Amino acid sequence: MARIGQLTPEQSGGVSRSGASRERAEKAVRTLIEWAGEDPDREGLVGTPARVVRAYEEFFAGYREDPVELLATTYEENSYDEMIVLRDIRLETHCEHHIVPILGKVHVGYLPSGRVVGISKLVRVVEVFAKRMQIQESLTAQIADAIQTVLEPKGVAVVIEAAHQCMTTRGVRKPGVSMVTSRLLGAFREDPQMRRDYLAMIGQGQGRLDSA
């Protein structure tokens, strides 16, 4: 079954959604190489513009996928009414300010309301939004809101802990700092015990996020 927006670059004529051609993208990378002080025609760099564009295709594949479709297959489940938590989902995304990696972990929980979703689909939803240019706050909100909108559970909780390479490898250069964001909806927002149980489950139970 074809999913909306899952066109390969070949299917879409090698032209991205914005209309910028692959050729223009490669030229832009060549310009950056020159600007940095290198010779783009030297042997080691001659294939680099094409490689960078291919890498960007991977990094930003999330613009061509639809998270709603990913979550469309659900199963009726009335015998289980406790929270479901996927913790420590590896996060790799790119900061929209500097286009450098943000690396970390995502924890996703929800309280089902008669329907559950295949757990891999929750990971796929994280991936779709992560493969876009992001700030951590929007990424956190987008994941939670997509699950809430499609699955309509009693509650959703998303916590992200991540290190921003724009802060570790440049700028203020502070390794070891991580940013923690959370989006708690429904029962996780309204019920303090539910929130505590969730935070304990993901290993944030020392009160650090208790008042988030």
Ligand SMILES: Nc1nc2c(ncn2[C@@H]2O[C@H](COP(=O)(O)OP(=O)(O)OP(=O)(O)O)[C@@H](O)[C@H]2O)c(=O)[nH]1
């Ligand atoms: N809130 C938020 N800020 C982010 C995120 N990723 C990067 N930033 C910040 O975005 C800001 C951009 O600030 P600017 O002053 O425009 O850019 P800059 O001169 O490169 O800033 P410095 O990083 O301080 O050198 C910086 O403070 C970054 O630390 C994010 O996910 N969320």
Ligand SMILES: [Zn+2]
């Ligand atoms: Zn940044």
